[in-house]
Amino acid sequence: MKKNYFILAFLMIAVVFSSCVKDEPAPQPEPPPPPPPGEPVLVHYWHFNNLPDIAFTEPIESDFSQFGLTASMDYPGTGEGYWDIRTHRPADPVSNFNLRMGQGPDQGAVLRLRNPANTREFLITAPSTGYENLVVTFAATRTENGAKEQEFYFSANGGSDWTKVGEAYYIPSLPEGEGYLEKVIDLTEYAQLNDNANTMFRILFVGEGSDNTSGNNRIDNFSIDGVPLASGDPAKLAISSVNDGNPVFANEPFSLLIYSLDADNSPAAVTTNVTVNLSLESGTGNLGGTLSGVIASGENSVMITGITYDAAGTGIKIKAEAQGLTAAISDAFDVALITYNLQLSANMPDAGTLTGDGEYAEGEEVTIAATANEGFI
Structure with missing residues (x-):
């Protein structure tokens, strides 16, 4: 048989895992120390490297914003145009201009704004509260059928009125070997944008190619810099982010970014080294790993890495304490297996x-x- x-x-x-991204997110670097008075700092930044490879239907939040600020981009309008990303490849590269926050060259993705673009607008909502003398910087290119020109505008009242800055500017063609435009827009003469919660920017796609049914414009490494307004004495702590917004897993190290703030909730540099201690505010597990860090004299933040939590759960909160400063409690977060x-x-x-x-x-x-x-x- x-x-x-x-x-x-x-x-x-x-x-x-609980969520999927096209690449592992880059580790968040230590926040830079405060610059000398009058020197600009990075206020908002988009590098687009951690976005999913889909057609976006919701605004894109910034990859970095200063404490207490949030910023976003959108591509509203009518017609068949939409936006997504294009990942790096040698024959179709990203830009290496304006790399910030530890982003490396020749990797990641660019934002792709597809035609027809003449019926849409690229909107950037970027409050400047606490900052003045703004400068906008980004890289731009296009495909052969993409819009050949852009116009840049700002609004000081949340988009009710728009002011055009300069004339339309030419966008080079990447397939034709023209590379990227390295655009720097100095807005220091526009005092109405200083310390303004309603600051917005807009890019319109104009000229030949903007009404094509194929083709696109591309934007990369979009930043807004500004000079911090004077702050008061440190009065309290604030926990800015838990693990840079990434999922937290049981028994795996994660991080907290902690700021020292003045009474008006603006980042304020300490005058002596300040030790920050962490403890569990709510949760049934045990907090372990690295449970303290130092805000160095002259700085206003510390990134504490190597924290662990040994159980899955929801509603976890961590408390940060330092002598002479009001303690901070993190937003509730979940820990997964x-x-x-x-x-x-x-x-x-x-x-x-x-x-x-x-x-x-x-x-x-x-x-x-x-x-x-x-x-x-």
């Missing part, structure tokens, strides 16, 4: 059934069984 053997084969074991998605497959699909596939937490024991059909052993 011929014997058939049921052979169990594992064809795929994949790790599935690392899970693995186990998929089973047999080299003879008709030979029987397999059981044991599914999603499992890290460290969990898994029982896998194979049941042979009649005629197989």
Whole structure:
């Protein structure tokens, strides 16, 4: 009698995380020390390197904004135009101009604003509260069929009125070897943009090619710099972000960014070294790892890395304390278990059934069984 053997084969074991991005996010660098009075600092920045590879339907938040500020981009309008990203490749590169916040060359992605673009506008909502003498910097290019010119505008009243800055400027063609335009727009003469919660910018796509049904313009490394207004004495702490907005997993290190603020909630440099201690404010697990850090004299922030939490849960809060400053409590965040998605497959699909596939937490024991059909052993 011929014997058939049921052979169990594992064809795929994949790790599935709670969210997927096209690249691992770059580690957040230590915040730079405050500059000398009157020197500009980075206020908002978009590098576009951690965005999903989809057509966007919602505004894009900045990759970095100063404490207490939020900024976003949008591409509203009518028609078939839309926006997405284009990842780097040697024949179709990103720009290496205006790399900030530790971003490396020849990697990541650019923002792609697709035609027809003459019925849309590229909007940047970027409050300048606490800053003056703004400068906008970015790289721009296009495909052969993309709009050949752009116009830059600002609004000091949330978009009710717009002021055009200079004349329309030519956008080079990347496929034709013209590279990227390295655009710097000095807005220091426009006092109405200083310390203004309603500051906005707008780019219009004009001229030949803007009404084409194919083609696109591309924007990369968009930054807004400004000079900080004078702050008061440090009065309290504030926790700016937990793990730079990335998921936190049980028993895996994560980070907190902590600022010293004055009474008006503006970042304020300390005059002596200030030790910040962390403790668990709410949660059923245990906080461990690195639980203290130092805001150095002359600086206004510290990034504490290597913090751990040993259990999955929701509503976790961490408290930051320092002598002489009002304590801060983080926003509630969740801690997840690392899970693995186990998929089973047999080299003879008709030979029987397999059981044991599914999603499992890290460290969990898994029982896998194979049941042979009649005629197989």
